[in-house]
Structures are given as C-alpha cells and as structure tokens.
Amino acid sequence: xxxxxxxxxxxxxLNEDSIQILKDCGISIDNGNDQLKAQATNFPxxxxxxxxxxxxxxxxDGVVDAAIVGDNLLIEKAKNxxxxxxxxxxxxxxxxxxxxxxxxxxxxxxxxxxxxxSYPNTVIEYFSSFGLSVDIHQISGSxxxxxxIGLADAIVDIVSSGSTLFKNNLKEVEVILKSEAVLAVSPTxxxxxxxxxxxxxxxxxxxxxxxxxxxxxxxxPNEKIxxxxxxxxxxxxxxxxxxxxxxxxxxxxxxxRDTFWDVIDxxxxxxxxxxxxxxxEKMVL
Numbered sequence: 337x338x339x340x341x342x343x344x345x346x347x348x349x350l351n352e353d354s355i356q357i358l359k360d361c362g363i364s365i366d367n368g369n370d371q372l373k374a375q376a377t378n379f380p381x382x383x384x385x386x387x388x389x390x391x392x393x394x395x396x397d398g399v400v401d402a403a404i405v406g407d408n409l410l411i412e413k414a415k416n417x418x419x420x421x422x423x424x425x426x427x428x429x430x431x432x433x434x435x436x437x438x439x440x441x442x443x444x445x446x447x448x449x450x451x452x453x454s455y456p457n458t459v460i461e462y463f464s465s466f467g468l469s470v471d472i473h474q475i476s477g478s479x480x481x482x483x484x485i486g487l488a489d490a491i492v493d494i495v496s497s498g499s500t501l502f503k504n505n506l507k508e509v510e511v512i513l514k515s516e517a518v519l520a521v522s523p524t525x526x527x528x529x530x531x532x533x534x535x536x537x538x539x540x541x542x543x544x545x546x547x548x549x550x551x552x553x554x555x556x557p558n559e560k561i562x563x564x565x566x567x568x569x570x571x572x573x574x575x576x577x578x579x580x581x582x583x584x585x586x587x588x589x590x591x592x593r594d595t596f597w598d599v600i601d602x603x604x605x606x607x608x609x610x611x612x613x614x615x616x617e618k619m620v621l
Contacts, residue, residue, distance in 0.1 A: 339380045340532040343394055343403040346372075346385035350517060353425045354404040358383075361539035380532055389454075389476070392417065398524030402533055408494065408515035412455045421519040421537055424544060430455060432510035433501050434490045435483050440509045446470060446490055452482030453492040462492075462512045480504040545619040548593050553612045555579065556587045560607040567602045569595075590616070 344354040358365060358381075365383055367374045373384045384400055392414035394400045402420070408430050410417050432451075434440055447468040453459050456472045463470050473488050480500050482488040494515075495501060495508055519537065521530075556564050565574050568589045575588035587608070591599050596613075603611060 338526065338528045338532060339382050340402065340529055340536065341382045341384060341400045342536075343384045343386045343391045343400040343405070345388045345391070345405070348388075350388070350404070350406065350426045351385070353423075353517060357404075357423065357425070357540060357543060360543045361536065363536075363539075379536075381536070389413075395520055395522045398522050401522050401525045401529050402536075403520045404517055405520055406515050407518045407520075408455070408458075408513060410518070410520060411513065411515075412458050414520075416523065418521045418523070419518045420521050420533070421540055423517040423519060423540070424547075426517040428494045428496045428515050429508075430458060430492065430512045430515060431495045431508045432490060432492050432512065433480075433495070433506040433508050436505050436507050438490070438507075440507075443510055444468065449489040450487070451490050451492055452479050452488035454479055455492055458512060459492045480506060542618045542620050545621065546616040549590050549616050549619060550593055550596055551588070551614040551616050552591050552599075553586060553588050553614070554603060554608040555584055555610040556608050558583050558585055561585060561587065563606045564603060564608060567599060567606060569599075590619075 345351045355365065355367065363379045363381060364377045365374050366377065367383065367385070371385060373382060375382050386394060388405070388409065391403045391405045392409055395403055395417050396414055404423065406426060406428070407419060408428070410419070432446070443466050446463070448470065450471045450473055451459055452473045452475050454474065454476055456474050459470065459472060473482065475482060479491050479493040481504060482491055483506065484504060491506065492512065498508060501508060519540065521533065525533065561574070561576060564587055568574065569591065577586045579586055600611065
C-alpha cells in the first residue's frame with residue numbers, strides 16, 4: 337500500500353500547529369527530538385520535517401506528496417502548486433516596514449530605495465504594480481535588523497504580532513498580503529496517493545468545522561420552538577426532545593463560533609432558558 341509523504345516545518349509555531357491538527361485527525365506520530373522524518377502508526381502517512389524555505393521545491397520535484405506550509409511561501413516560490421485546503425492557523429502578514437523616524441506618506445516614498453527581504457519575487461511584483469523599482473537585498477536570517485545596521489532603508493517581512501518590529505524601532509506601513517497555513521499538493525502526486533490525501537483532507541475538514549462550531553442546548557416553551565428555529569442556523573433541522581415538565585422541550589443545534597454571542601442574545605429574547613454550550617470534537621458532514 338502507498339504511503340502519503342507530507343512535509344511540515346521542522347520547528348516553530350507552524351510545526352506545532354501542524355502536528356496538532358494531525359493529532360486532532362486521530363493520527364499518531366512518533367516525532368522525537370531532531371528527527372528528520374516520522375512514520376504514523378495508524379495511518380499510511382510519513383512526515384518529513386524540513387526547512388520551511390525548502391518545502392516548495394520538494395513539492396515541485398515530487399519528493400513529497402503534500403505539505404502544510406504558509407501560502408506566502410507558495411506565492412513567493414511556487415505559484416503553480418495546488419492548494420487543497422486552507423487551514424486557518426498560523427496567520428500572518430507580509431508587510432512593508434520602515435524606521436519609526438521615516439516620514440512615510442505613500443508607497444512612492446520608497447521608490448529606488450534599498451529593501452531587505454526574504455521574499456524578493458513578492459517585493460518586485462508588488463512595487464512593480466505601482467510602477468516603482470527598488471534595490472533588493474535578499475536576506476535569509478533576521479531581516480528586521482537591516483535598517484539599524486545601514487544595510488537597507490526599509491524591509492519586507494512576515495508580521496504576526498508586530499512585537500519584533502517594535503523592538504527594532506520599525507513601523508508597519510503597507511500590507512502586501514495576508515497569509516495562513518495551507519495544505520498544498522505536489523503536481524506529481526499519484527492517483528493512489530491522492531486517494532490517501534483525500535481521506536486525510538476529509539478528516540482535516542471535520543476538525544476545522546468542529547473548531548469553528550459550538551453545540552448548543554436550551555429549554556424552550558413549545559409555543560416558542562418555531563421562533564427559535566428561525567434564529568438558529570441548523571445543519572438540517574432542529575433536534576427537539578420533550579421535557580418532563582409539560583409544555584417545554586429541549587432544543588439542540590450547532591452554531592458558528594463567530595456569531596455565537598449574537599445568537600445567544602436573540603435566543604434569550606425569544607424565550608430560551610437554561611442555555612448550555614459545549615465544544616465539538618469532530619463534525620462529519
């Protein structure tokens with residue numbers, strides 16, 4: 337039987353989030369310290385722990401069948417790679433930052449200036465869209481230090497919380513793109529391996545849906561059930577069970593995490609009582 341080879345970042349936040357979603361999918365991985373690869377014990381999956389910047393090339397060459405990687409890296413190095421699933425974690429921005437003392441008014445202020453970055457293709461494409469040219473200084477390490485040592489006038493780098501920029505007396509002035517982790521697929525993946533990837537993707541979708549949903553139970557007077565039903569966004573129809581007290585029922589449904597509090601307020605106004613909200617481990621639709 338074929339084994340799906342999937343690449344993930346060998347260290348850092350993206351590594352931790354990637355391992356966690358595989359575990360949430362019920363896949364057990366023995367990933368000891370400093371391992372370059374690990375075999376799943378209960379799923380036909382082999383995980384390769386690689387340097388983040390190398391992953392797009394491994395995908396294009398077919399060394400791995402799939403990867404969990406930031407889509408900013410694919411935009412920079414491998415635009416032809418298929419994205420099978422957006423994963424919703426490890427979110428960040430690729431932004432332009434300048435020294436705090438720089439009197440920035442518009443992107444035109446950086447025309448002809450020196451830009452330090454690990455994303456030269458993204459930078460050239462972005463500035464070219466404004467008809468501007470810049471002097472690229474490609475750095476693979478700590479980009480944020482470049483203006484302080486006189487190497488560059490500005491930087492383009494990943495920004496998450498902004499704390500690194502703050503520590504280096506820089507300020508964010510433009511957002512080039514927003515990025516998140518994605519499940520990317522090699523163009524050379526075989527049909528047999530693709531079927532394994534489909535099973536993995538189904539599990540991932542179930543986990544992501546559960547993360548973004550809450551299970552809700554409440555006591556409702558029978559005459560209010562129809563009103564409550566119009567408030568709740570249900571998968572198919574409400575689950576209604578009669579209570580021991582005559583004239584009352586227990587109503588169950590699933591609600592979206594992002595609209596949770598708005599829905600709760602509406603339910604209370606409509607007559608719902610004893611509202612109980614529970615997390616969902618998995619959702620198989």
